[in-house]
Amino acid sequence: GAGVSQSPRYKVAKRGQDVALRCDPISGHVSLFWYQQALGQGPEFLTYFQNEAQLDKSGLPSDRFFAERPEGSVSTLKIQRTQQEDSAVYLCASSFDATNEKLFFGSGTQLSVL
Amino acid sequence: AQSVTQPDIHITVSEGASLELRCNYSYGATPYLFWYVQSPGQGLQLLLKYFSGDTLVQGIKGFEAEFKRSQSSFNLRKPSVHWSDAAEYFCAVDNSGYALNFGKGTSLLVTP
Numbered sequence: 001g002a003g004v005s006q007s008p009r010y011k012v013a014k015r016g017q018d019v020a021l022r023c024d025p026i027s028g029h030v031s032l033f034w035y036q037q038a039l040g041q042g043p044e045f046l047t048y049f050q051n052e053a054q055l056d057k058s059g060l061p062s063d064r065f066f067a068e069r070p071e072g073s074v075s076t077l078k079i080q081r082t083q084q085e086d087s088a089v090y091l092c093a094s095s096f097d098a099t100n101e102k103l104f105f106g107s108g109t110q111l112s113v114l
Numbered sequence: 115a116q117s118v119t120q121p122d123i124h125i126t127v128s129e130g131a132s133l134e135l136r137c138n139y140s141y142g143a144t145p146y147l148f149w150y151v152q153s154p155g156q157g158l159q160l161l162l163k164y165f166s167g168d169t170l171v172q173g174i175k176g177f178e179a180e181f182k183r184s185q186s187s188f189n190l191r192k193p194s195v196h197w198s199d200a201a202e203y204f205c206a207v208d209n210s211g212y213a214l215n216f217g218k219g220t221s222l223l224v225t226p
Contacts, residue, residue, distance in 0.1 A: 014119065031212065042204050043158070044217030056213065083198065100212050101165075105150075105157030 002026075004106035006092050012112045013082045021077045021109045025094030032075050033103065034067055035091040043091055049075060050098055061086075082113045116141040116207045118188075120217035127195050128225050135190040135220050137205030146208035147188045149179055152199045152219075161203075164188060175199070200224045 005024040013019050025032050031050055035043035036059075045059040051072040060067070064083075069075040079086055089110045095104040119138045127133050139145050146165050150158040162173025169181040179190045188205060203221045209215040 035216075040218070042206075042218050044214040044215075045215070046208070047210050056210070057130070059213070093158075096211070100208060100214055101163065102160055103158075103214070105159070107155060107157045 004092055004094050004104050006090075006106035006109050009111060010110050010112075011109065012114065015083060015113055016081050017113075018080045019082055021079075021090050021111070021112065023075045023077070023092030023094075023106060024094075025073065025075070025092070026104055027073075029094035029096055029104070030098055031095040031100070032069055033093040033095075033100075034075070034077050035093065036061075037089040037091055037108070039088070046077070057073075060062065079111075082111075084113050087111055087113045115215060116145055116209050117215055118147075118205045118207045118217040119127045120203075120205055120220050123218070123222045124208045124223065126223045126225060129197050130194050133190075133195045133199070133222070135203050135205075135222070136189065137188045137209050137217060138186050139188060139205075140186065141207065144183070147179075147181065148206040148208075148214065149173065149177070149188075149190050150204045150206060151175075151201050152204065158204065161190070181216075195222075195224055197224045197226070 034046040037043045047057040047067045049069040064080045066078045089108040091108045093105045148163045150160040152158045204219045206214040207218045
């Protein structure tokens with residue numbers, strides 16, 4: 001596609017509900033990143049994929065967060081048993097190669113947990 | 115971990131005036147530094163980056179930034195601001211070879 005696509009654009013979840021956020025990176029991009037952006041803050045790194053391999057998941061806040069990219073293209077970030085503190089914008093970014101020299105970001109999914 | 119600080123939360127400038135957004139980094143060696151812009155409802159867009167070499171870096175949309183090791187700074191500048199430049203600006207540092215560590219951002223308001 002023309003850019004990084006994320007869906008849904010907005011998600012409202014009740015506390016305790018499971019959610020799944022989707023990211024379609026630019027076709028052919030090797031690297032994929034997930035970031036979490038709380039209100040009034042800068043994005044914070046969650047996890048990094050190179051093709052289908054998850055090379056770093058050190059930024060995931062808890063074991064309720066899980067990310068996958070099974071075929072090296074589309075990625076899904078899953079949050080189990082959502083909590084209010086999970087409310088944030090979740091940004092996906094992709095890169096043509098294995099570097100971060102130029103990241104292309106999606107518009108994000110705004111998650112509100114009530 | 116390497117980090118950046120953006121001291122100004124909000125900046126207001128008049129259209130046509132010059133702009134400087136501050137960014138300070140904490141790292142002993144030469145860091146890899148970036149400036150990104152985020153317009154409302156949009157993803158972040160790379161304005162420019164510094165890895166090495168010439169300390170004055172040119173970017174898109176008429177922006178430039180200067181790396182100053184003595185001041186641990188990487189300030190973003192633009193000689194004449196347009197109303198369309200109103201957005202959130204983020205400075206970032208490469209923390210691991212792939213993960214970026216972003217500052218908290220500076221919100222730019224442009225007045226007529």
